[in-house]
Amino acid sequence: MKIEVLKNVMEVNDTLADDIRKSTKKSKTLVLNMMSSPGSGKTMILEKILPKLLLNGVKTGIVEGDISTTNDAERIIGNEIHVVQINTEKFGGDCHLGSEVIKPALEQLHYDKMNLVIIENVGNLVCPAEFDTGADKNMVVISVTEGEDKPQKYPLMFRECSLAIINKIDLLPHLEFDIEKLETNIRQINPGMEIIRLSARTNENIEKLLSWVMNNLKK
Amino acid sequence: MKIEVLKNVMEVNDTLADDIRKSTKKSKTLVLNMMSSPGSGKTMILEKILPKLLLNGVKTGIVEGDISTTNDAERIIGNEIHVVQINTEKFGGDCHLGSEVIKPALEQLHYDKMNLVIIENVGNLVCPAEFDTGADKNMVVISVTEGEDKPQKYPLMFRECSLAIINKIDLLPHLEFDIEKLETNIRQINPGMEIIRLSARTNENIEKLLSWVMNNLKK
Numbered sequence: 001m002k003i004e005v006l007k008n009v010m011e012v013n014d015t016l017a018d019d020i021r022k023s024t025k026k027s028k029t030l031v032l033n034m035m036s037s038p039g040s041g042k043t044m045i046l047e048k049i050l051p052k053l054l055l056n057g058v059k060t061g062i063v064e065g066d067i068s069t070t071n072d073a074e075r076i077i078g079n080e081i082h083v084v085q086i087n088t089e090k091f092g093g094d095c096h097l098g099s100e101v102i103k104p105a106l107e108q109l110h111y112d113k114m115n116l117v118i119i120e121n122v123g124n125l126v127c128p129a130e131f132d133t134g135a136d137k138n139m140v141v142i143s144v145t146e147g148e149d150k151p152q153k154y155p156l157m158f159r160e161c162s163l164a165i166i167n168k169i170d171l172l173p174h175l176e177f178d179i180e181k182l183e184t185n186i187r188q189i190n191p192g193m194e195i196i197r198l199s200a201r202t203n204e205n206i207e208k209l210l211s212w213v214m215n216n217l218k219k
Numbered sequence: 220m221k222i223e224v225l226k227n228v229m230e231v232n233d234t235l236a237d238d239i240r241k242s243t244k245k246s247k248t249l250v251l252n253m254m255s256s257p258g259s260g261k262t263m264i265l266e267k268i269l270p271k272l273l274l275n276g277v278k279t280g281i282v283e284g285d286i287s288t289t290n291d292a293e294r295i296i297g298n299e300i301h302v303v304q305i306n307t308e309k310f311g312g313d314c315h316l317g318s319e320v321i322k323p324a325l326e327q328l329h330y331d332k333m334n335l336v337i338i339e340n341v342g343n344l345v346c347p348a349e350f351d352t353g354a355d356k357n358m359v360v361i362s363v364t365e366g367e368d369k370p371q372k373y374p375l376m377f378r379e380c381s382l383a384i385i386n387k388i389d390l391l392p393h394l395e396f397d398i399e400k401l402e403t404n405i406r407q408i409n410p411g412m413e414i415i416r417l418s419a420r421t422n423e424n425i426e427k428l429l430s431w432v433m434n435n436l437k438k
Contacts, residue, residue, distance in 0.1 A: 037256045038344045038373065039365025067345065069371045093375060095314065095345035123372070124345050125257045126286065126314035145364040145387070146258025152288045153342070154257065156312060168364070174393045176420075201395075 013131055016099035020106065020134025027112035028218040031119065033135035035157065038123030040141040041167040043072045044200040045209070046120065050081050052210050053116065058217065061109035063119040065097040072120060084108045088122060096128040097121050103134070115217055125150065129157040137161075137216065143168040144175060148182040151189040158189040163196065163212065170199040232350055235318035239325065239353025246331035247437040250338065252354035254376065257342030259360045260386040262291045263419040264428070265339065269300050271429050272335065277436065280328035282338040284316040291339060303327050307341060315347040316340050322353070334436055344369070348376040356380075356435065362387040363396045370404040377408040382415065382431065389418040 024031050034042050046062065053060050061082045064073040073085040084105045088094035097119065111117050119135060121128040129138075140161040142150055145168060151158040158164070164186050166179065179197065186193050196212060198205035243250050253261050265281065272279050280301040283292040292304040303324045307313035321338065330336050338354060340347040348357075359380040361369055364387060370377040377383070383405050385398065398416065405412050415431060417424035 037258060037342070038369055039256060039362075066372055068374055069368065071368050071372065093345070093349070095343075122345065123256070124314075124343060126312070126341065126343050127346065130312070143258075143364065145362065145390070149288065149290050150257055153285055153290065155287055171364070171390070171393060174390060 013098045013100065016103060017132035017134035020099055020103055021136065024106075024111060024117075024134070024136070025218070029111050029114050029117055030213075030217050031106075031111075031117045031133075031135040032213070033119045033121060033133045033138045034141060035121045035125070035128045035138060035161070036123060036141035037125045037146060040123070040143045040146070041200050042120050042123070042141050043075050045141065045165065045167065045198075046076055046118065048200050048203060048206050049209055049213070050076065052206070053213065054080060056210070056214065058115045058214070059113065060116045060118065061111060061114045063097075063102065063105045063109070063117060065120060065122045067093050067095075067122060082109050082114075095122055095124050095126075096131045097133055098131045099134045116213065125154045125157050129154075129160045137163065139163040139165060141165045141167050142182070144172055144177045144179060144182075148178055148185055151182075151185040155189050158186055158193070161190070161193065163194045165209065166195065166197045167200055169197050169204060170202045232317045232319065235322060236351035236353035239318055239322055240355065243325075243330060243336075243353070243355070244437070248330050248333050248336055249432075249436050250325075250330075250336045250352075250354040251432070252338045252340060252352045252357045253360060254340045254344070254347045254357065254380070255342060255360035256344045256365060259342070259362045259365070260419050261339050261342070261360050262294050264360065264384065264386065264417075265295055265337065267419050267422060267425050268428055268432070269295065271425070272432065273299060275429070275433065277334045277433070278332065279335045279337065280330060280333045282316075282321065282324045282328070282336060284339060284341045286312050286314075286341060301328050314341055314343050314345075315350045316352055317350045318353045335432065344373045344376050348373075348379045356382065358382040358384060360384045360386050361401070363391055363394060363398060363401075367397055367401040367404055370401075370408040374408050377405060377412065380409070380412065382413045384428065385414065385416045386419055388416050388423060389421045
């Protein structure tokens with residue numbers, strides 16, 4: 001009985017996610033789903049890249065997912081950026097965003113008038129990878145303070161993503177961290193993964209992420 | 220129907236957790252459940268404190284929870300430490316440890332001959348807090364690279380724990396991080412929380428954690 005019910009929940013989620021992709025294909029809106037552990041720096045990456053996207057004329061909307069608080073949305077809002085905050089606490093403290101909460105959020109953002117929507121998922125390296133949000137591409141952020149073995153320990157996350165952003169590289173001189181080993185580990189789980197090393201704090205390589213996003217916009 | 224089933228799952232979990240506490244009360248085994256985001260340093264904290272526990276004559280067992288790999292168990296094993304690894308990938312990639320997997324792990328460890336069992340839960344700041352493992356006390360590890368607002372964003376985790384370990388304080392000089400603000404935020408969510416600041420890497424304040432554990436052993 002339990003399995004039956006869970007299967008139904010996943011089916012409903014996947015069907016709705018496909019519907020979202022059909023709609024955003026029509027409106028030529030690129031939807032990116034950004035996932036990571038808590039504190040990997042997703043919000044700061046957005047803070048750094050959003051002004052550059054604006055300068056490039058990319059109309060961008062943000063969906064902020066958190067169990068509680070509007071802290072991240074408050075950091076992002078302004079500069080002609082439209083933000084919708086989803087607090088999953090109202091839905092029982094959900095540990096991920098499903099397509100059933102993404103769909104109304106996209107509508108509230110008027111996604112059909114946007115070139116780009118970035119979903120900042122709930123900080124969690126496990127569950128968000130299990131739920132299709134309807135995004136075109138998934139990205140995972142991992143910071144160099146987190147250890148090199150995370151791809152092997154959280155394989156589904158690294159399988160589901162097409163871009164890995166390695167953040168906080170400014171801290172490398174102060175850590176015993178082997179970034180080459182992390183990249184080898186990522187590619188062992190997902191050989192086709194694109195990887196960008198950057199520091200949101202110092203802006204190093206933020207331009208590389210910008211290029212990646214620009215190249216993926218729908219024409 | 221869905222809610223009914225989930226309720227039953229939680230009831231079964233809680234009943235089994237209470238059974239575990241009854242058994243470990245009888246055997247005078249302290250069971251601690253350590254939770255955190257991925258990469259906060261749980262395993263390194265164990266690596267540093269276990270030899271000290273041994274020197275103090277504390278018979279200790281470890282339950283390692285990971286979705287995949289035995290990396291953490293391999294780091295811990297040896298030095299007369301008994302380790303049982305639970306890989307939740309076999310149970311559908313579960314994002315937490317429930318009492319139904321903890322009970323057989325405790326039995327395999329011969330918990331009744333131990334003074335202390337430490338559960339290293341799956342790295343996840345969300346779901347593990349929702350599932351009673353049968354432990355006597357819950358601990359959360361948060362590293363200073365993760366941002367000061369985590370207690371507000373993951374309130375259940377901070378409500379369910381009685382000790383917060385703030386790790387990686389050796390990195391403070393290289394970060395813009397306000398540790399006082401983190402402590403204020405923790406106490407706003409959980410006024411009674413005990414807090415230990417430490418660095419597993421440099422061993423700073425590991426003795427404080429040792430004292431905390433020794434003081435909580437069952438007599």
